């Protein structure tokens with residue numbers, strides 16, 4: 547299957563993604579499933595599944611036959627398929643979902659809306675494939691505020707090089723405030739739109755455990771770090787460590803996300 551647009555910074559190994567924001571994925575997925583009102587006996591679609599954090603939780607609740615997933619990055623889709631046999635995983639983007647109208651009770655997207663090339667079209671497609679009475683729900687990080695890992699990373703970048711502010715996901719990412727996200731849901735024609743906050747957590751063995759995925763280039767922050775000359779990357783690593791105020795002992799970070807939910811009429 548050929549790859550489709552939207553996969554740019556997620557072609558890195560799934561194991562590195564798991565060690566990066568993937569650490570928060572299971573807890574976030576359970577909150578998203580809860581907000582979406584997903585219940586046993588229903589059929590759900592995971593849009594932008596990556597290696598399968600949300601898909602895993604959906605399968606645990608609904609069973610593999612009741613879950614489908616799409617993902618534009620071929621390696622990520624392959625990983626999700628191999629981790630979750632029985633799930634219909636297709637290489638596709640949100641903007642052109644390969645399913646008929648009203649095929650699902652729920653369409654969910656975890657940490658994906660801000661990466662879509664055309665978010666309004668992607669959310670309209672999620673609505674189209676969801677039956678009337680079903681729900682469309684998504685989670686996005688609070689990049690501007692309390693997604694500690696990424697916020698501290700970009701603050702460290704800008705402290706060392708003010709021109710790095712242009713890359714800051716807190717500035718670049720759209721639909722990552724409650725107002726803008728809720729507006730996207732309403733504009734897509736969803737009813738009873740609600741946006742709530744959720745705080746999740748991840749454990750690290752020590753700072754090196756946290757830093758490794760940045761070296762591999764996972765996501766926009768990793769792509770930035772991996773592209774730096776080695777001296778500047780070392781300086782960024784030291785600055786991030788200082789700002790997080792962590793060392794070689796285990797620690798925990800929290801991350802806030804916004805969850806939008808709407809009903810299909």
Ligand SMILES: C[S@@+](CC[C@H](N)C(=O)[O-])C[C@H]1O[C@@H](n2cnc3c(N)ncnc32)[C@H](O)[C@@H]1O
Nearest residue numbers: 552553556594595596599639640656657661662
């Ligand atoms: C931060 S990852 C989230 C992966 C997974 N949902 C999770 O929670 O771990 C963002 C994912 O969105 C995918 N993506 C990017 N553009 C997309 C689009 N237009 N439609 C669907 N998925 C997209 C990326 O390939 C990547 O796997």
